[in-house]
Amino acid sequence: MLPFTGWEIVTVLGVVFALFLGHFLVIAGAFYGGFWIWGRKRLAARRIQQQPLRVARPLRELAFSVLSIGLFSVMLAGLWALDRFGLTAVYWQVSEFGWIWFLLSIGIMALVHDSYYYWAHRFMHHPRVFRRVHKLHHGFHNPTPFASYAFHPLEAVIEVAWILPLALVMPIHPGALACYVVFLTVLNVISHLGYETYPSWVARWFITSTHHNLHHTRGRGHFMLYFNIWDRLMGTNAHDYEAMVEEINQRARKERLAHADLQTPSTAGVLQGVAAVRLQ
Ligand SMILES: [Zn+2]
């Protein structure tokens, strides 16, 4: 006898899928609209690939992201089913462990996922695995926010596999997991944004859009998700990465100054105007 009905598991699957897809569409859509549509000319200086070799394919990216989100939802519904069997450390009342643990657990999930991702990503770059699985994500040389979850189905399963063993041993509240997923989506969307938005100092320790964009264009190195630690330790960080972020920030600064010059009349211009009025 199962500890849940067929209707319950279908409802859980439907709710998880709707929430996952809904928040992804809102976040990726907002960044795409803000940068790729509204900012196409206004933020052109912040564009990482100034002369992209390939065109962006947001609709194809979106189709694969929806497929991956379907698979993530199946795995999360599976986690719910395991919990019904009493096999997980998942808890449902925040008061059981308190708010400090609730917040701390989100940070721990980020750290565990970050390290897991580095090694899983390196595994996916093994020539045999790459050809069959990871090549699909790398087909998007000029990624947009919709590429954030655009994976081969096998890769989608590998991407979220870390949560299952963790949830067996670490108390995780479903609300904390939901917060973590939103955090993951925002940072993943920024990684696939195609525009650099961070100040240069961030590049030293954290993954920026430039960091992951270089991974898509060059197809080697830069395997991390949030922190630029394993890439540094393992020698997989490109030597010109920080300089590239600085170059984009300088380009944006020059563009801003040039724009400000056009908007504000220079002192010489004002004096010439005053002189012209006097002569009349
Ligand atoms: Zn890769």
Ligand SMILES: [Zn+2]
């Ligand atoms: Zn990517």
